[in-house]
Amino acid sequence: MGKNCLVAQSGGPTTAINASLAGIINAAVQSTGIDKIYGALNGIQGVLNDALIPLNELFEMDQEKLLKLKFTPSMFLGSCRYKLAELESDSSDYDRICEIFKKYDISYFFYIGGNDSMDTVMKLSSYTKEKGMDVKVIGCPKTVDNDLKCTDHTPGYGSAAKYIAASMLEIAHDTSIYDMQTVVIVEIMGRNAGWLTAAAALARNEYNQAPHLIYLPERIFETEKFVSDVKKKLKEHKHVIIAVSEGIKDEDDEYISAQGTKTDKFGHAILSGTGKALEDIVKLRIGCKVRSIELNVLQRSAAHISSATDVEEAFLLGEKTVELGVTGSTGVMTVCRRTCDDPYQVVFESACIEDVANFEKKIPESWITEEGNDVTDSILCYMRPLILGEIALNYKNGIPDYQSFEHLYKRG
Amino acid sequence: MGKNCLVAQSGGPTTAINASLAGIINAAVQSTGIDKIYGALNGIQGVLNDALIPLNELFEMDQEKLLKLKFTPSMFLGSCRYKLAELESDSSDYDRICEIFKKYDISYFFYIGGNDSMDTVMKLSSYTKEKGMDVKVIGCPKTVDNDLKCTDHTPGYGSAAKYIAASMLEIAHDTSIYDMQTVVIVEIMGRNAGWLTAAAALARNEYNQAPHLIYLPERIFETEKFVSDVKKKLKEHKHVIIAVSEGIKDEDDEYISAQGTKTDKFGHAILSGTGKALEDIVKLRIGCKVRSIELNVLQRSAAHISSATDVEEAFLLGEKTVELGVTGSTGVMTVCRRTCDDPYQVVFESACIEDVANFEKKIPESWITEEGNDVTDSILCYMRPLILGEIALNYKNGIPDYQSFEHLYKRG
Numbered sequence: 059m060g061k062n063c064l065v066a067q068s069g070g071p072t073t074a075i076n077a078s079l080a081g082i083i084n085a086a087v088q089s090t091g092i093d094k095i096y097g098a099l100n101g102i103q104g105v106l107n108d109a110l111i112p113l114n115e116l117f118e119m120d121q122e123k124l125l126k127l128k129f130t131p132s133m134f135l136g137s138c139r140y141k142l143a144e145l146e147s148d149s150s151d152y153d154r155i156c157e158i159f160k161k162y163d164i165s166y167f168f169y170i171g172g173n174d175s176m177d178t179v180m181k182l183s184s185y186t187k188e189k190g191m192d193v194k195v196i197g198c199p200k201t202v203d204n205d206l207k208c209t210d211h212t213p214g215y216g217s218a219a220k221y222i223a224a225s226m227l228e229i230a231h232d233t234s235i236y237d238m239q240t241v242v243i244v245e246i247m248g249r250n251a252g253w254l255t256a257a258a259a260l261a262r263n264e265y266n267q268a269p270h271l272i273y274l275p276e277r278i279f280e281t282e283k284f285v286s287d288v289k290k291k292l293k294e295h296k297h298v299i300i301a302v303s304e305g306i307k308d309e310d311d312e313y314i315s316a317q318g319t320k321t322d323k324f325g326h327a328i329l330s331g332t333g334k335a336l337e338d339i340v341k342l343r344i345g346c347k348v349r350s351i352e353l354n355v356l357q358r359s360a361a362h363i364s365s366a367t368d369v370e371e372a373f374l375l376g377e378k379t380v381e382l383g384v385t386g387s388t389g390v391m392t393v394c395r396r397t398c399d400d401p402y403q404v405v406f407e408s409a410c411i412e413d414v415a416n417f418e419k420k421i422p423e424s425w426i427t428e429e430g431n432d433v434t435d436s437i438l439c440y441m442r443p444l445i446l447g448e449i450a451l452n453y454k455n456g457i458p459d460y461q462s463f464e465h466l467y468k469r470g
Numbered sequence: 471m472g473k474n475c476l477v478a479q480s481g482g483p484t485t486a487i488n489a490s491l492a493g494i495i496n497a498a499v500q501s502t503g504i505d506k507i508y509g510a511l512n513g514i515q516g517v518l519n520d521a522l523i524p525l526n527e528l529f530e531m532d533q534e535k536l537l538k539l540k541f542t543p544s545m546f547l548g549s550c551r552y553k554l555a556e557l558e559s560d561s562s563d564y565d566r567i568c569e570i571f572k573k574y575d576i577s578y579f580f581y582i583g584g585n586d587s588m589d590t591v592m593k594l595s596s597y598t599k600e601k602g603m604d605v606k607v608i609g610c611p612k613t614v615d616n617d618l619k620c621t622d623h624t625p626g627y628g629s630a631a632k633y634i635a636a637s638m639l640e641i642a643h644d645t646s647i648y649d650m651q652t653v654v655i656v657e658i659m660g661r662n663a664g665w666l667t668a669a670a671a672l673a674r675n676e677y678n679q680a681p682h683l684i685y686l687p688e689r690i691f692e693t694e695k696f697v698s699d700v701k702k703k704l705k706e707h708k709h710v711i712i713a714v715s716e717g718i719k720d721e722d723d724e725y726i727s728a729q730g731t732k733t734d735k736f737g738h739a740i741l742s743g744t745g746k747a748l749e750d751i752v753k754l755r756i757g758c759k760v761r762s763i764e765l766n767v768l769q770r771s772a773a774h775i776s777s778a779t780d781v782e783e784a785f786l787l788g789e790k791t792v793e794l795g796v797t798g799s800t801g802v803m804t805v806c807r808r809t810c811d812d813p814y815q816v817v818f819e820s821a822c823i824e825d826v827a828n829f830e831k832k833i834p835e836s837w838i839t840e841e842g843n844d845v846t847d848s849i850l851c852y853m854r855p856l857i858l859g860e861i862a863l864n865y866k867n868g869i870p871d872y873q874s875f876e877h878l879y880k881r882g
Contacts, residue, residue, distance in 0.1 A: 227869055354763045355763060457857070462678075
């Protein structure tokens with residue numbers, strides 16, 4: 059009897075996480091070291107609940123279906139936000155997971171996710187090693203936030219960045235038509251790291267200077283400086299377009315949000331209304347026409363404008379994840395290392411999971427302007443290659459032809 | 471000396487209005503009856519301000535540039551929201567416009583716009599006829615709202631509908647991943663007519679039933695009915711996704727908006743916050759996880775996902791507009807008449823401007839379900855052909871390669 063592998067997805071959606079799943083399935087099907095491929099529904103919770111589905115039958119013989127999966131946004135296997143307890147305080151989850159691993163003869167567990175998911179990889183790989191179990195536990199990165207350490211960038215980020223840049227350009231076109239002073243505020247995802255908001259700068263081209271101002275969570279937001287920035291820009295431009303991270307905070311470490319904040323299970327703040335808050339400031343203090351736009355979940359799910367570079371890399375990282383497993387690695391995450399900016403080149407390697415889990419990578423200080431209201435050319439050189447290329451998506455009846463998510467509901 | 475033509479754009483942006491401009495330029499360049507082609511910046515205000523730019527030099531010899539213009543969102547010539555006074559009360563605008571017509575030897579005035587713009591076409595064509603001037607005044611339709619009479623549909627609507635349907639599908643994918651009851655409310659443009667919101671139903675396919683509920687301004691919105699609708703759907707589906715028009719009103723004819731309303735110069739209400747208002751109702755009355763998403767200006771400006779059918783028809787309507795002018799028509803608007811649903815076929819004709827100006831076409835009662843929370847199959851048959859086909863857009867540095875709007879700022 060051969061060895062089996064189990065794959066699951068966790069955290070927030072991206073448009074490239076299914077490409078990594080497709081890469082894992084593709085490599086596992088081809089690997090002589092792997093027999094059956096299982097998927098756990100809703101991440102590690104699906105393992106705990108014994109909610110596994112066989113993936114061989116679904117995809118093995120059907121390259122067209124695998125290609126469709128590669129281009130499909132969000133998470134084919136569903137997600138969870140579940141953090142394993144510390145082993146010392148409660149081992150029941152660990153025991154249960156190992157029971158499931160035994161039941162299905164799992165030799166490889168591949169977990170696709172972000173910081174929190176890598177915490178699970180770290181804890182599980184350490185536990186299986188300790189117990190002397192022959193199970194390789196490997197993380198495959200994904201997050202639109204681009205805030206994972208040890209990797210040049212994260213799958214999902216490039217596509218979100220492409221959507222944000224294209225949308226910012228289209229918002230600039232939309233704003234250009236009236237002959238009156240206008241301020242437009244575009245609120246972009248990012249609690250603690252401004253990578254997504256910085257991507258709005260990729261909308262600048264020969265004729266478009268928007269966004270004219272960029273506010274990132276890496277810098278303290280000062281209302282007075284903001285008002286003076288906007289007034290200054292309005293002297294130079296009839297229309298001033300501003301990109302702002304949802305997570306900007308004032309000097310008292312309070313979120314600039316009109317609605318106050320709540321927190322999710324991980325203690326992360328759930329934010330909304332930052333754009334509205336800035337809209338109110340402009341209305342009150344400057345008084346010109348102002349509008350705020352929240353890009354909302356579309357920036358992480360609009361796969362119709364995915365970056366081909368991003369999707370292809372996500373697929374290859376999935377394949378690399380399997381390769382690491384079958385060659386004996388455990389307790390690692392696959393990473394991208396950039397070897398050249400121009401022409402852009404990356405190699406795929408691995409990093410110790412302890413160096414990745416629970417850390418957040420922010421934008422380096424030197425990539426933000428001294429005034430703190432824009433980014434420098436260096437970050438543009440870094441970001442640009444990640445959004446290049448368009449995917450060859452099929453359409454059916456005028457809408458994208460994605461892989462069904464129906465199986466997520468079958469269990470009621 | 472030949473006869474010259476003048477073209478201008480007015481009202482809100484769409485992703486197809488520049489395709490109509492490209493069609494007008496293309497036909498005018500080829501027409502032996504037309505010498506120079508002028509564009510007025512910012513609609514009829516540009517005529518009043520003598521802000522005309524020559525378009526021959528820009529596009530005549532450059533088919534590639536014309537193709538780029540065809541795919542570019544928003545309005546190359548800028549826009550205005552300016553309504554001519556009634557002639558009896560103040561003739562100064564009329565005198566000024568005719569002065570400009572004479573100065574530039576204008577024999578044809580083509581105005582691309584919606585209901586309000588057609589009011590200008592009606593007044594001007596009536597005035598020039600009365601004065602015995604040899605100036606043909608012709609309207610070319612555009613509006614994402616699809617609310618113009620006498621035409622099967624309006625250019626701009628199909629592309630907005632395609633964006634809305636694709637985004638709704640992507641939102642459904644995004645929502646599908648967590649194993650918990652969730653309500654998502656998607657706020658879509660449309661003050662008085664629900665055409666754009668109805669287009670969300672085009673997201674339904676073999677596996678996706680979202681949107682599960684649709685609320686249109688054609689029906690009175692009742693909070694109690696809404697709460698019971700959502701509760702019922704939550705019994706059938708883990709995730710309930712709702713499409714709602716910004717313009718829904720209660721039985722007292724008041725907008726369902728969290729923020730109250732303001733009005734623009736035409737007395738149209740400026741709306742925002744309808745989605746938020748419904749979010750609050752769900753939070754308070756049902757208490758499950760709820761999120762609201764406002765598609766905002768991207769639904770009218772995201773040309774990267776324009777409908778090829780829409781853009782091509784907009785171009786052909788532009789060409790038809792010129793043809794009508796040179797063959798002697800005035801006081802008309804070009805229209806689409808559908809001759810067959812399957813296969814979809816249209817012909818381009820003209821309608822009396824008096825039958826179009828200042829009217830709003832709403833969704834027929836029979837295309838809305840009896841319960842008033844969904845649309846029927848008939849409207850799907852009507853809408854589907856309009857979103858078919860994808861445009862062959864060029865990308866440069868990872869973002870769409872559109873025509874510059876820089877000239878709009880050159881005048882300071």
